[in-house]
Amino acid sequence: MNVMETxxxxxxxxxxxxxxxxxxxxxxxxxxFTEYSPGPLGAAVRFKLLELGTVxxxxxxxxxxxxxxxxxxxxxxxxxxxxxxxxxxxxxxLEKVVLEATALGLGTCWLGGTFRRSRFARWMExxxxxxxxxxIPVGYPAEKKRLSEAILPSGxxxxxxxxxxxxxxxxxxxxxxxxxxxxxxSALEAVRLAPSAxxxxxxxxxxxxxxxxxxYLKENRLYNRTLGKLRLQHIDMGIAMAHFELVAREQALPGxxxxxxxxxxxxxxxxxxxxxxxxx
Ligand SMILES: Cc1cc2nc3c(=O)[nH]c(=O)nc-3n(C[C@H](O)[C@H](O)[C@H](O)COP(=O)(O)O)c2cc1C
Numbered sequence: 001m002n003v004m005e006t007x008x009x010x011x012x013x014x015x016x017x018x019x020x021x022x023x024x025x026x027x028x029x030x031x032x033f034t035e036y037s038p039g040p041l042g043a044a045v046r047f048k049l050l051e052l053g054t055v056x057x058x059x060x061x062x063x064x065x066x067x068x069x070x071x072x073x074x075x076x077x078x079x080x081x082x083x084x085x086x087x088x089x090x091x092x093x094l095e096k097v098v099l100e101a102t103a104l105g106l107g108t109c110w111l112g113g114t115f116r117r118s119r120f121a122r123w124m125e126x127x128x129x130x131x132x133x134x135x136i137p138v139g140y141p142a143e144k145k146r147l148s149e150a151i152l153p154s155g156x157x158x159x160x161x162x163x164x165x166x167x168x169x170x171x172x173x174x175x176x177x178x179x180x181x182x183x184x185x186s187a188l189e190a191v192r193l194a195p196s197a198x199x200x201x202x203x204x205x206x207x208x209x210x211x212x213x214x215x216y217l218k219e220n221r222l223y224n225r226t227l228g229k230l231r232l233q234h235i236d237m238g239i240a241m242a243h244f245e246l247v248a249r250e251q252a253l254p255g256x257x258x259x260x261x262x263x264x265x266x267x268x269x270x271x272x273x274x275x276x277x278x279x280x
Contacts, residue, residue, distance in 0.1 A: 003246045006103045007190050013107025016071035016139035025104055029076070029097065029138070036096040039089025039238065040257050040273070043080050046130070047097070050075040050123050064116030065137070069109065072137030076108075077120055079130045085259065087133055087231050088272065091238025095194075098136065099246070107141035110134055112197050112232040133230045160192050161201050169207045172216075172266040176207050183253055184213065190243040197232035198223065203240040204269055212255075212277050215240065216269035237272045244275065254278050 026049060033047035052073050078094050080086040098108050112134045121132045164175035167188050178185050191203055204216040217237050224233040241257055248255060254277055261274035
């Protein structure tokens with residue numbers, strides 16, 4: 001399976017089959033934890049695989065995922081130091097692990113809101129300056145979705161914003177057509193299919209005069225700043241960067257993300273990184 005196929009296959013799995021994740025698969029996941037950190041801004045992500053078999057049923061109920069997530073026996077926990085760009089790095093690194101898990105046939109679901117953070121933080125043994133912005137259940141998807149799950153705002157690509165609302169050329173108003181994107185069409189499509197908190201899809205990409213792709217956050221400040229220091233929409237941006245880069249690399253396209261490139265300001269948008277195609 002290539003990266004684009006894996007990206008197309010991934011969706012948020014909220015109901016899991018009783019089948020346990022095998023030891024050799026868990027070992028692979030732990031290897032990915034080392035392989036995929038640090039992120040492009042240099043923050044190291046600390047991962048942990050939490051086996052719920054080791055947790056008492058009483059404590060399990062206090063985790064607060066019950067109702068939203070059913071049947072998951074395993075969780076990936078991911079912590080970062082509270083520093084500039086660290087949550088973006090977390091999104092970037094963890095999505096690479098998620099896609100590897102997807103390729104192994106596992107289901108996952110990013111959880112940033114619907115769990116009791118303090119409980120998982122204890123299991124993670126968080127240091128004073130560390131944040132635990134998200135956790136991810138991982139396991140084999142149940143054959144049938146629950147009704148409550150089937151109506152959630154997720155799943156099909158039909159629930160994503162169309163190209164003209166996400167990708168632009170020159171300014172933040174002129175849509176970039178798939179033809180104009182040329183070899184970057186799939187990398188952009190991979191961003192469009194990325195998971196995001198509340199399916200908010202806050203990513204915007206503008207192709208600039210030099211042919212480079214500038215990634216912006218269209219922040220929903222009210223939402224992104226409700227959870228204290230946590231910034232779920234910055235995690236969304238890291239996820240988008242991972243998708244774009246993985247597909248670009250697979251297609252042997254030149255370039256790299258430069259998170260420190262001088263920003264080209266556009267009203268209502270925050271530049272996060274520039275994909276430098278090296279064409280200038
Ligand atoms: C940072 C982040 C946080 C999320 N938090 C939650 C959550 O708390 N509960 C939940 O059910 N889904 C959560 N999701 C999953 C999104 O709702 C889902 O990715 C989006 O609706 C798109 O659907 P898909 O993943 O099936 O493509 C989160 C996703 C991301 C990226």
